[in-house]
Amino acid sequence: MSESSPSSAQKPLSDQVMITLESVHKWYGQFHVLKDINLTVQKGERIVICGPSGSGKSTTIRCINRLEEYQRGRITVDGHELNNDVKQIERIRREVGMVFQHFNLFPHLTVLENCVLAPIWVRKQPRKQAEEAAMHYLQRVKIPEQAHKYPGQLSGGQQQRVAIARSLCMNPKIMLFDEPTSALDPEMIKEVLETMVTLAEDGMTMLCVTHEMGFAKTVAHRVIFMDGGEIIEQNTPEEFFTHPRSDRTKLFLSQILHH
């Protein structure tokens, strides 16, 4: 993924706001993990968040579907404000798909059952309809032939593609990716990134925590650099990679681009 094609990033975005984070703060005990995070994401926008480990990038996107609580600030997703109401949180989570570093597939269910579980139990779809939709998405991630296997029988790359299909089965408006390729062998990273690129081409709103800078250059509208719980810098990929403004960004880029 080293080509830096001008990408589809130039497509005009609608001005409909999907996600807003307003001065979000989070503490783990004494430790200030997120410091005044402000972020607005448009519908169809694709954002890559990068930064050194422990910089709060995963925590930020995990706050958006409330897998992490935050102590101060406001988060609004698709017009609904996150609060402590369980029903409201579940409503938002239905519209926000998430892909994890360690896939988190359900090992006791087959690939197909993994995919239809939430549509059937959360969206109340009839089983047959849910299975048809699941097969459609498994086709899209190019593993329909694995539908009746268990996750443990698949390679890491295949498992991650199933995880993407599982999220898509809920027809989410937003997809969050939490280091989706970090646990994969190099030859499997490509297949997962390709799946994510097709997803991007369909206009999905995406927030992606990743160190795959090639992916950022190809598909992102905006790259955000975080360090120490703060957003240090954000810009278009072209500007971000060619003219980084802060010293910390420069240091980070030199470390991950020239090793």
Add this chain to the structure above:
Amino acid sequence: MSESSIAHVPHPNLPPPSNSIGAIGWVRHNLLSSPLNIALTLLAIWLLYLIIPPILRWAIIDATWSGDNREACHPGGACWVFIQVHFGQFMYGFYPDGQRWRVDLTALLLIFGAAPLFMHAVSNRLKVRLGLGLLVIYPVIAFFLLKGGSFGLPVVETSQWGGLLLTLVIAGVGMTAALPLGILLALGRRSRLPAIQTLCVTFIEFWRGVPLITVLFMSSVMLPLFLPAGMNFDKLLRALIGVTLFQSAYMAEVVRGGLQAIPKGQVEAAAALGLGYWKTMGLIVLPQALKLVIPGIVNTFIALFKDTSLVLIIGLFDLMNMVHNATTNPDWLGFSTEGYVFAAAVYWLFCFNMSHFSQKLEKRLHTGHKR
């Protein structure tokens, strides 16, 4: 990856040396591999020679198998006539002779009702529905059949129930009630709500801290003291409640062990898909956790099954108490060995089958390769 390499043809494997395979190889390798092993093998053979033949002689060769009183028995061998004569009592207790078909029918209903659960041809979803249906309907049917009082069946008081019937009733009710209760307690103990958590911890620690005998004594002797006069509920029911609450505390800790082994990512993935707490637990966490702790659950079940024999101290005549009772019958004094060997064999048969079934279940539910 070049195409020009010479094809590699491996030399065919040599056959294994003839004295290292088969029965002879096994014996050489496992029993006679060193002087110490040879000595141990000889010692074991000598011990078996000392133990096995006398047991066989007593239990089978010199034993008396048929007759109708103690005079039929040869001295020196086991008198299985004792078991034969009392067999009805051992199975049904004091259940009236003419009504015993009701017990048989109850047992047959369970066997035929549950049979599809053990067939490979039946789909898993159907099994779940059938199992849940059985769990709800069967106890009601069994109760009316055994107790009677309606549909023209004469009433048989629970004080007349006994023998293996009573053992199975207590064990069956105890198991089917203790498992769900234990699951709820385990979930409660891990709850984030402090009130529920405290309640569950207190319950578990209380019931785990007292011996079952104490629980049974309290249920049969002390509880009536606290109840208003004239209000008296069934002794068997009280024992059932005592056994269930006692075992559910153990079950809760077994299940909790399984819950703790499920990675946090599973709950997060379920949450991210919009599943609520009960669906996450019921569809994702518990199926995996319970599968992990099948050995522990069955262990508790086996303990429960054997602990049912303690109800003899509150005057319920389960299998153990019936056998004990028969050995004190003046006409049949001196046959307690036969009686207790029989009781042990029945308990062992049930426990061994439970253990065997759990191993098969574990293999069947294994979906391979955990992360």
